[in-house]
Amino acid sequence: xxxxxxxxxNGTRTRTETQPGERLLDLLRERLGLTGTKEGCGIGxxxxxxxxxxxxxxxACLVPAQAVDGRELVTIEGIMQNESLHPIQDALIxxxxxxxxFCTPGxxxxxxxxxxENPDPSRGEIQxxxxxxxxxxxxxEQVIEAIQDAAKGGKTQC
Amino acid sequence: xxxxxxIRASSLEEASERYAAGGYILFAGGTDLMVKARGKKxxxxxxxxxxxxxxxxKEIREEENFLCVGAAVTLTELEENxxxxxxxxxxxxxxxxxxxxxxxxxxxxxxxxxxxxPASDCIPALVTLGAQVEVYGGKGKRVIPAEQxxxxxxxxxxxxxxxxxxxxxxxPTEKKLILEPGEMICGIRIPFPKPGTGHWFYKLTQNRxxxxxxxxxxxxxxxxxxxxxxxxxxSAGGIFPRPVCLETVRGKNAGKSLREACLEQAVNAIEQExxxxxxxxxxxxxxxxxxxxGLEALLPDGEEDS
Ligand SMILES: Cc1cc2nc3c(=O)[nH]c(=O)nc-3n(C[C@H](O)[C@H](O)[C@H](O)COP(=O)(O)OP(=O)(O)OC[C@H]3O[C@@H](n4cnc5c(N)ncnc54)[C@H](O)[C@@H]3O)c2cc1C
Ligand code: FES
Ligand code: FES
Numbered sequence: 001x002x003x004x005x006x007x008x009x010n011g012t013r014t015r016t017e018t019q020p021g022e023r024l025l026d027l028l029r030e031r032l033g034l035t036g037t038k039e040g041c042g043i044g045x046x047x048x049x050x051x052x053x054x055x056x057x058x059x060a061c062l063v064p065a066q067a068v069d070g071r072e073l074v075t076i077e078g079i080m081q082n083e084s085l086h087p088i089q090d091a092l093i094x095x096x097x098x099x100x101x102f103c104t105p106g107x108x109x110x111x112x113x114x115x116x117e118n119p120d121p122s123r124g125e126i127q128x129x130x131x132x133x134x135x136x137x138x139x140x141e142q143v144i145e146a147i148q149d150a151a152k153g154g155k156t157q158c
Numbered sequence: 159x160x161x162x163x164x165i166r167a168s169s170l171e172e173a174s175e176r177y178a179a180g181g182y183i184l185f186a187g188g189t190d191l192m193v194k195a196r197g198k199k200x201x202x203x204x205x206x207x208x209x210x211x212x213x214x215x216k217e218i219r220e221e222e223n224f225l226c227v228g229a230a231v232t233l234t235e236l237e238e239n240x241x242x243x244x245x246x247x248x249x250x251x252x253x254x255x256x257x258x259x260x261x262x263x264x265x266x267x268x269x270x271x272x273x274x275x276p277a278s279d280c281i282p283a284l285v286t287l288g289a290q291v292e293v294y295g296g297k298g299k300r301v302i303p304a305e306q307x308x309x310x311x312x313x314x315x316x317x318x319x320x321x322x323x324x325x326x327x328x329x330p331t332e333k334k335l336i337l338e339p340g341e342m343i344c345g346i347r348i349p350f351p352k353p354g355t356g357h358w359f360y361k362l363t364q365n366r367x368x369x370x371x372x373x374x375x376x377x378x379x380x381x382x383x384x385x386x387x388x389x390x391x392x393s394a395g396g397i398f399p400r401p402v403c404l405e406t407v408r409g410k411n412a413g414k415s416l417r418e419a420c421l422e423q424a425v426n427a428i429e430q431e432x433x434x435x436x437x438x439x440x441x442x443x444x445x446x447x448x449x450x451x452g453l454e455a456l457l458p459d460g461e462e463d464s
Contacts, residue, residue: 001163020161020162020163020164020206021159021160021161022159023159042196043196044189044192044193044257044258044260044261045367045368045369047258047260050260056263057259057260058260058263058264059260059261059264061192061196062188062189062192062193062260062261063188063192063264064159064164064185064188064192064206064208067188067208067210069166110259110260113259114259129259131258131259131367131368132257132259132260132261133258134367
């Protein structure tokens with residue numbers, strides 16, 4: 001059944017129609033036009049679709065759209081701060097942690113969920129937080145360094 | 159994704175009534191169901207009945223010597239729970255080895271058990287610890303030992319590699335558990351091991367990404383009053399069509415040491431699965447090695463006597 005749901009999307013109350021068969025990923029990309037969240041595998045393995053639901057990183061390909069009714073969702077489109085890049089995005093650029101960029105929105109969201117809960121993570125904690133995000137071009141070293149840098153306030157020039 | 163409908167249950171009773179009436183499939187974290195619903199048309203006449211928001215299923219509480227984990231508790235919530243970390247370290251390690259952060263943020267322990275995958279990381283830990291499953295149905299609650307809740311599932315062990323998407327059942331609860339129609343899991347009760355009990359968890363994967371185990375091993379060694387190893391319990395994923403707990407007790411092994419008896423029993427058990435396992439020669443070789451490694455760590459020196 002078509003159903004109207006209401007939830008907080010990137011800080012704004014949002015109402016929208018949804019079909020039962022829609023995944024959160026379809027709702028974002030097809031219905032709301034928020035294509036920053038990517039579909040890599042569609043089966044929870046790559047993390048390209050990572051979004052933050054009630055403070056936790058989740059795979060948007062594994063969440064039914066109607067399950068977000070009444071909840072709070074943050075996507076890559078919602079993390080700019082006063083028109084400037086989020087410190088994690090900024091650090092990824094400075095650390096050359098992006099090649100094709102397909103994995104980047106998902107990685108940013110995983111890193112943000114981590115730093116929101118744990119502002120001073122160890123290297124191991126960073127590795128665990130991004131273990132569900134596959135990157136086929138850059139590898140993970142630069143990404144880990146960037147996240148460490150962002151956690152420290154993002155000052156290192158590379 | 160092709161489903162008839164999706165609804166959120168508003169209470170355990172309502173969920174149970176609907177589920178018993180038919181046409182519904184229980185939906186907790188959805189990390190198994192969403193994968194299957196994507197590729198298959200199995201659920202076009204089914205409604206996903208989401209129980210993840212039911213407060214009565216979200217509790218983790220201590221009751222006598224058990225930790226009771228509600229069916230809607232996620233793996234992340236378990237990982238963050240101090241009792242689990244400090245008093246159920248075997249379960250803690252098993253839970254932490256599941257998938258990724260994103261998966262653990264949604265996946266439930268009950269869903270992992272109900273899905274009954276022979277390569278699950280949590281089931282062998284639960285079976286080794288002697289967990290009990292609380293089941294809710296029309297006639298009220300009943301409790302089933304975890305080891306007795308499963309039926310054999312041979313299909314996926316015939317294929318090399320283990321993937322969530324190779325599960326052949328649209329509703330594994332129906333095919334792989336002994337539940338009556340309409341019965342659902344409402345919680346899992348895990349006894350705290352005796353003080354001094356050692357634990358070992360090992361997950362062998364094809365690569366070090368977030369996939370299912372090729373094999374995994376959960377093991378505990380319980381001491382007697384003098385601190386000497388008395389009882390070994392172990393369970394393994396990726397080998398057996400139905401989770402089993404292999405137990406070895408000191409002094410009951412016809413003169414063999416505890417270590418020898420434990421290994422012999424494990425080797426006999428895997429040899430029964432010769433015709434079933436796709437990667438039998440490999441698994442037959444590696445299984446005893448995994449156990450030896452655990453015993454090495456858990457048995458103090460001088461434990462060779464019978
Ligand atoms: C990318 C990826 C990686 C994974 N890695 C691992 C891994 O490393 N190790 C591992 O063990 N698993 C892994 N899994 C599998 C999965 O995450 C677990 O099996 C998960 O714990 C299932 O819980 P859920 O709440 O998501 O279940 P759901 O998908 O909601 O349900 C699973 C099944 O259980 C039934 N069910 C759910 N709750 C109940 C209940 N209360 N009573 C009766 N039946 C119920 C459902 O009807 C369904 O058939 C992985 C999955 C993915 C997608
Ligand atoms: S698209 Fe969701 S994890 Fe790959
Ligand atoms: S930069 Fe291309 S996949 Fe990560």
